Amino acid sequence: xxxxxxxxxxxxxxxxxxxxxxxxxxxxxxxxxxxxxxxxxxxxxxxxxxxxxxxxxxxxxxxxxxxxxxxxxxxxxxxxxxxxxxxxxxxxxxxxxxxxxxxxxxxxxxxxxxxxxxxxxxxxxxxxxxxxxxxxxxxxxxxxxxxxxxxxxxxxxxxxxxxxxxxxxxxxxxxxxxxxxxxxxxxxxxxxxxxxxxxxxxxxxxxxxxxxxxxxxxxxxxxxxxxxxxxxxxxxxxxxxxxxxxxxxxxxxxxxxxxxxxxxxxxxxxxxxxxxxxxxxxxxxxxxxxxxxxxxxxxxxxxxxxxxxxxxxxxxxxxxxxxxxxxxxxxxxxxxxxxxxxxxxxxxxxxxxxxxxxxxxxxxx
Amino acid sequence: xxxxxxxxxxxxxxxxxxxxxxxxxxxxxxxxxxxxxxxxxxxxxxxxxxxxxxxxxxxxxxxxxxxxxxxxxxxxxxxxxxxxxxxxxxxxx
Numbered sequence: 541x542x543x544x545x546x547x548x549x550x551x552x553x554x555x556x557x558x559x560x561x562x563x564x565x566x567x568x569x570x571x572x573x574x575x576x577x578x579x580x581x582x583x584x585x586x587x588x589x590x591x592x593x594x595x596x597x598x599x600x601x602x603x604x605x606x607x608x609x610x611x612x613x614x615x616x617x618x619x620x621x622x623x624x625x626x627x628x629x630x631x632x633x634x635x636x637x638x639x640x641x642x643x644x645x646x647x648x649x650x651x652x653x654x655x656x657x658x659x660x661x662x663x664x665x666x667x668x669x670x671x672x673x674x675x676x677x678x679x680x681x682x683x684x685x686x687x688x689x690x691x692x693x694x695x696x697x698x699x700x701x702x703x704x705x706x707x708x709x710x711x712x713x714x715x716x717x718x719x720x721x722x723x724x725x726x727x728x729x730x731x732x733x734x735x736x737x738x739x740x741x742x743x744x745x746x747x748x749x750x751x752x753x754x755x756x757x758x759x760x761x762x763x764x765x766x767x768x769x770x771x772x773x774x775x776x777x778x779x780x781x782x783x784x785x786x787x788x789x790x791x792x793x794x795x796x797x798x799x800x801x802x803x804x805x806x807x808x809x810x811x812x813x814x815x816x817x818x819x820x821x822x823x824x825x826x827x828x829x830x831x832x833x834x835x836x837x838x839x840x841x842x843x844x845x846x847x848x849x850x851x852x853x854x855x856x857x858x859x860x861x862x863x864x865x866x867x868x869x870x871x872x873x874x875x876x877x878x879x880x881x882x883x884x885x886x887x888x889x890x891x892x893x894x895x896x897x898x899x900x901x902x903x904x905x
Numbered sequence: 906x907x908x909x910x911x912x913x914x915x916x917x918x919x920x921x922x923x924x925x926x927x928x929x930x931x932x933x934x935x936x937x938x939x940x941x942x943x944x945x946x947x948x949x950x951x952x953x954x955x956x957x958x959x960x961x962x963x964x965x966x967x968x969x970x971x972x973x974x975x976x977x978x979x980x981x982x983x984x985x986x987x988x989x990x991x992x993x994x995x996x997x998x
Contacts, residue, residue: 607926608928612933
């Protein structure tokens with residue numbers, strides 16, 4: 541269930557450096573560890589503003605674990621980027637959580653994430669996969685196809701309690717109306733490198749990162765509202781200057797993401813009082829709704845069948861639409877047999893079809 | 906003679922605000938240090954022996970040495986047990 545606006549306001553008011561008046565009335569009975577974890581903001585809470593001593597102690601106890609985990613993963617990523625370099629692979633971009641953690645946040649461990657996202661060129665997937673294998677990564681079990689998924693995951697146990705998962709993408713989103721929003725070349729061109737990664741890996745420019753965050757929030761998590769994603773938007777938006785805003789608006793329109801961006805920024809302003817030029821949202825919302833297929837995602841809590849229709853609408857030809865539907869109904873045998881835990885392909889596909897029909901009216905997370 | 910110590914080769918020390926985390930990068934085991942523990946480890950890393958480090962800590966926090974000896978012994982022993990700290994040669998900084 542999506543959090544209520546009051547929940548979001550109360551939690552946002554407890555966070556550091558948000559420009560929000562901490563003396564505002566906060567319903568502290570509403571603040572629980574589960575909520576802080578759901579929103580990914582446990583490490584961003586201003587503990588002095590917390591009333592609950594147990595919660596304060598719990599948060600303090602976690603800090604060493606978060607820091608230790610970050611150090612391990614950072615060390616591993618540095619070694620991985622070096623391995624890319626040795627293999628002559630330099631066409632990749634680190635984006636979303638890890639990129640933001642090291643470029644926008646005071647301390648990287650303050651930005652929780654379950655994986656590290658890497659954008660590559662599809663043509664180089666096998667080359668990257670060889671490096672992952674040599675570095676001790678294993679490809680994780682997932683479906684595949686030409687239209688159904690544009691990503692694959694590799695994982696490695698760093699210690700018995702710490703795993704690094706790499707989400708390798710060759711398109712920016714699996715949502716068909718967003719899938720062509722960015723190319724690897726475009727992200728590399730405007731991108732930058734970081735001291736913390738020894739200037740090896742490229743991360744997107746602040747403008748592109750902000751566009752990606754707005755796209756990701758509604759495109760990938762249509763029925764969720766996590767403060768961590770809004771806080772990313774807040775931090776990125778706070779880093780833009782006057783000329784950047786003009787570029788951002790033009791780019792959002794050009795990519796037909798203006799409405800999604802307007803929504804992300806509106807929420808960021810509402811909960812974190814993000815300082816953006818007055819007319820930004822109006823300019824973004826001036827884009828006609830009909831021009832932007834992705835604006836269908838502005839409606840939250842869409843059931844699976846509506847998302848499916850949005851995807852189908854965005855696919856160019858009938859042949860490709862059919863291909864997409866086929867891939868959805870009939871995932872690769874190796875995948876479906878394992879997923880359904882059976883040796884009978886017929887049974888696996890029948891169960892899949894039944895679950896699919898039942899799930900059509902459900903709201904996806 | 907008072908012993909010298911240094912953090913083990915496979916251990917990383919990360920300072921966080923006034924605290925720190927010692928991480929054994931091989932096993933993933935970690936150990937949180939408060940500001941006193943951090944100062945102790947930093948003094949040991951600078952090449953001071955345990956006694957000299959104790960003296961500095963006592964002076965810094967304006968307490969008598971006997972007041973902190975037990976705590977420091979306990980902390981050093983714990984770090985030794987966890988393989989986070991090694992006894993070192995006095996010449997090695």
